[in-house]
Amino acid sequence: SRARQYGKEKRVNTTFKDVAGHTEAKQELMEVVDFLKHPQKYIAIGAEIPKGVLLVGPPGTGKTLLSRAVAGEAGVPFFTVSASEFMEMFVGVGASRVRTLFDEARRNAPAIIFIDELDSIGRKRGAGIGGGHDEREQTLNQILSEMDGFEKDTSVIVLAATNRPDILDQALLRPGRFDRQVVIGLPTLEERKEILLVHMRGKSLAPDVDAAELARLTPQFSGADLKNLVNEAALQAARENATQITKYHFQTALDKIMLGLERGSLKLS
Numbered sequence: 348s349r350a351r352q353y354g355k356e357k358r359v360n361t362t363f364k365d366v367a368g369h370t371e372a373k374q375e376l377m378e379v380v381d382f383l384k385h386p387q388k389y390i391a392i393g394a395e396i397p398k399g400v401l402l403v404g405p406p407g408t409g410k411t412l413l414s415r416a417v418a419g420e421a422g423v424p425f426f427t428v429s430a431s432e433f434m435e436m437f438v439g440v441g442a443s444r445v446r447t448l449f450d451e452a453r454r455n456a457p458a459i460i461f462i463d464e465l466d467s468i469g470r471k472r473g474a475g476i477g478g479g480h481d482e483r484e485q486t487l488n489q490i491l492s493e494m495d496g497f498e499k500d501t502s503v504i505v506l507a508a509t510n511r512p513d514i515l516d517q518a519l520l521r522p523g524r525f526d527r528q529v530v531i532g533l534p535t536l537e538e539r540k541e542i543l544l545v546h547m548r549g550k551s552l553a554p555d556v557d558a559a560e561l562a563r564l565t566p567q568f569s570g571a572d573l574k575n576l577v578n579e580a581a582l583q584a585a586r587e588n589a590t591q592i593t594k595y596h597f598q599t600a601l602d603k604i605m606l607g608l609e610r611g612s613l614k615l616s
């Protein structure tokens with residue numbers, strides 16, 4: 348899948364403006380932004396700051412992008428890790444890596460921790476042979492105990508992404524852990540147009556390119572797919588030494604992507 352950079356970003360430039368659609372999700376996440384910007388307001392009145400928010404939806408719909416935008420809007424550092432990364436580690440390393448991650452976030456609070464692909468590590472425990480002592484379970488237990496260990500005034504919020512909330516260990520969803528869920532679905536027709544426009548920004552487009560028409564031709568496309576379409580069209584234009592990206596380049600890119608999808612589904616049967 349897509350290569351990603353995980354680590355720590357002190358200053359995040361992404362804001363909600365970079366995220367097309369997802370109006371309701373943004374509204375819910377504005378609350379998290381407010382907690383991070385004004386933790387004292389909540390502490391003073393005795394309200395508990397939420398600790399974990401689960402972003403639920405299919406791949407490529409902008410869960411990472413939205414999380415980064417929350418950090419950008421609040422002006423706080425962004426610590427990110429993929430849960431599947433822990434699985435590749437030597438025994439015992441996953442749990443200590445979690446400890447280090449949370450320690451660093453606490454030292455830099457207010458801050459956001461983003462855990463991608465939570466389901467890879469957050470599946471129900473006790474199903475495997477390890478008798479509850481395997482690497483994955485130790486790492487999951489460490490995440491749970493870090494979240495439980497937050498003081499009332501710890502302004503670190505953990506956002507996590509999953510496309511399989513149904514297989515998550517119920518312990519993750521208990522109050523004080525990931526007790527809030529925000530649904531990040533595939534874009535609607537109008538949202539596809541908006542996403543295309545976001546990714547067309549700053550590119551040299553011919554007047555015959557029509558984002559609304561392209562949106563109609565791309566049902567079931569995710570935000571990541573649409574971004575890819577714009578880039579493929581730009582690559583096609585460059586290959587032909589064109590000075591503008593035209594409707595024809597988009598058509599060529601779309602044909603190529605559709606052909607790839609067909610090949611992919613043929614492989615399955």
Ligand code: ATP
Pocket residue numbers: 365366367368369405406407408409410411412413463508542545569570571572574
């Ligand atoms: P995954 O579940 O595979 O980790 P994700 O939901 O985290 O995917 P992102 O990595 O945030 O998806 O999206 C990939 C890229 O697709 C983003 O960096 C962005 O460029 C583009 N994209 C996705 N959704 C949107 C959107 N709503 N608006 C603008 N761009 C989007």
